[in-house]
Amino acid sequence: MNIQRDVMTYDLLIVGAGPAGLSAAIRAKQLASAAGKELSVCVLEKAAQVGAHILSGAVIDPSSLDELLPFWKDSSPLxxxxxxxxxxxxxxxxxxxxxxxxxxxxxxxxxxxxGSLGALCQWMSEQAEALGVEIYPGFSAVDFVYNDDGSVKGVVTGDMGVHASGEPKPEFASGMEIHASYTLVAEGTRGSLTRIAEQHYDLRSNNQFQxxxxxxxxxxxxxxxxxxxxxxxxxxxxxxxxxxxxxxxxxxxxxxxxxxxxxxxxxxxxxxxxxxxxxxxxxxxxxxxxxxxxxxxxxxxxxxxxxGGIQSLPELVFPGGALLGCAAGMVNVPRIKGSHNAMKSGMLAGEAAFEAISIGRSGDLLKVYSDSFRKSSVWKELYTVRNAKPYLSRFGTLLGSFFAALELWATKLGLKAPWSLKHLRPDYQSLKPAIQMEKIQYPKPDGVVSFDRLSSLALSNIAHDHDQPCHLRLKNSMTPVDFNLKVFDGPEQRYCPAGVYEFVNVDQTTRLQINAQNCIHCKTCDIKDPSQNIVWIPPEGGSGPIYIQM
CATH class of the missing domain: 3.30.9.90 (D-Amino Acid Oxidase; Chain A, domain 2)
Structure with missing residues (x-):
């Protein structure tokens, strides 16, 4: 199907209205305002509304908020x-x-x-819009658009109104191309654009897997x-x-x-x-x-x-763009926190992008961002805790926690460990064959404090059109039965927290059924599938959970 797409052009394009993306937008507009310059900034958000796909604990370190929006205590939901x-x-x-x-x-x-990180992002979006940032919820960025020199020119948004068969519905609307001098990717953990950028520009050549x-x-x-x-x-x-x-x-x-x-x-x-x-x-x-x-x-x-911490950070910049926040991986595992680091990375990227655009640059490497990141509080924090996760993976919870705590106390006392432990293997390689492991018998839910998946999903306010292309793609349709079920007893039916995957018998043949309408976009299947056969791609814009107070 040959599609003619509309084109919109901005100075700065940001994919993802989470803490990193909104911080980048706000900082860039703050600098432009202070300099008396015009700067057009667009933020795309795949959720139906800002904050609807945001989920965090959330105990929030306000250090980055203090720097970005010093008045936050007066009006924010925290x-x-x-x-x-x-x-x-x-x-x-x-x-x-x-x-x-x-x-x-x-x-x-x-x-x-x-508080709720989703509610905080809603508030931050209001601050961004007050500065003139254009935010478009309900639009998924599905791929990059490239300049002739190979640099990123922008993104293309997903088509709307497509049958599950791939044929257009009467209300079909093709996606748009959105072009910009720089494109900042802030789509969160295991993002699809991040995967494309890492592969296309070989951003993990010097670092480990996540x-x-x-x-x-x-x-x-x-x-x-x-x-x-x-x-x-x-x-x-x-x-x-x-x-x-x-x-x-x-x-x-x-x-x-x-x-x-x-x-x-x-x-x-x-x-x-x-x-x-x-x-x-x-x-x-x-x-x-x-x-x-x-x-x-x-x-x-x-x-x-x-x-993965600092060992698992990819190269942050590529021609015409950069990775921010959890798209790159900036969670401090011992603290169970990453939003303050995401915000700080967004601020640094916004500053670098504004500086480049203000002198007429576009499409090159935002080296100022990667350099300033290495000098930032984020780098220092992640470096300090770099061995905590490897200790846990190598030695288990008890001994691993002891070693991690010992090193963190030593660092507090000014004694820095001279080693940086590598991660042993990607998560999808860690499963052992089912025959070697003991089955786990879980109790039935009591309906008082424990519940089944389907009753839980009702509280996620999932909105997926049943008649849209499946956004959970199998590279090989036979692999789930021939390998995953045979060797690991079909772990996808257990690691998914939304009941998306189940093995069913049809005409005496076992196959994997994908209930994509249940998906809450956690990306666990894309990560944990032992054959790496499942690929998560963005569904139609606006689809997925609509989290409230999460």
Missing amino acids: KTPVVNESFYWLTSKQSYSIPMQVIPPVMHNDGCFI KYGIGIKEVWEVSPEKHQPGLVEHSLGYPLNNSTGGGSFLYHYGNNLVSIGLVVHLDYENPYLSPYEEFQRFKSHPKSHVLLEGGKRIAYGARSLNE
Whole structure:
């Protein structure tokens, strides 16, 4: 189908209205305003509204907000400061408090605020629009457009109104080409444009593969007498065994609201493990159960997160563009935080782009951005904690946490480790054959604090047109049965927190059924599939979850 596309042109194009993308847009416009110059800035967001695909814990370090929008305390939705925090080791029935004096200071949350990162991004988008930034929700950027010299010219947005068969519907509207002097990619973890850029420009030639976790989260309204505004709790141990990395979070904020979640590192070995079911087990622990019982569950979601740290950062710049925030991977694993780093990277990229555009440059490398990043607080922070994740992967939770804490304390005392540990393997290579592993029997949900996937999905407000092309592509349709099911007993039916994948028998033949309409865009399948046969691409713009208060 030969499609004639409309073209829009801007000075600066940003893909993704998350903390990194919005920070880049705001900083560039701030500088332009201060210099008395015109600068056209466009932000594309695949979600139906800004913040709808944002999911984070979220305890937010406000250091970057202080720099970018110093007045944020006056009008932003972040209202609950951290006033108390605890750390626990859990067994199946007991919880043992670990004194905060033992926890390395870098993991403390002094000065941080609890809230919804999605709500914060909505507020930031209002600040950006007040500066003249044009934000377009509901538009997926599906590919790059290139100049004759090979540099990025911009992006093409996805077509709208296409049948699942690929044929246009009566309401069909072709995607647009959006051109700009520079294109900043801030689409979050495991983004499709990021993958294209990494492959096209060989951005990982000098660095390692990325490492990931999956975070599963709910928001509850609890009884007022149980609510402790400003309380932050983290735990290690149950329900995960020592060889499976991860931990829980529980944050009290707002009007009797509690964010509760579990992060599972995606380098786990047992194909029978289900991160979703592990989360249900965590909520059923006596310590969690007593808090949630009598409360109301109001939101559910899941999202993958970067865990590779500084070893896994790709080259940040390519001709005509750059990678920001979680598109590159800037999460501090011990702190379980990345939004402040994403914002700072966005600010640095916005500054570099404005400087280049203001002197008439376009399409070259934003080397100022990559250089300033290496001198920034983000680089220093990620370098300090660079060995934490490798320790956990090599030695398990108990010994790995001990080694990581020892090194972080040593760094605090001015003793820097002379080594930087490499990651052992990509997450998709970590599964062991099912025959070597023990099956995990998960309890049935009680409907009080634990629930099945479908009832949880209803709280994600998923909006997918059933009659649209499947955005979960199989490179080979036979691989799920011939390899994944045969060797690993079909792990895709367990690692997906939304029930997208199931093996069904049709005419005495087993096949993988993809319920793409259930997808909450966590990207876990794209990461964990042992054959790397599943490729996540953006669905029609506006599709997916519509998270509220996440």
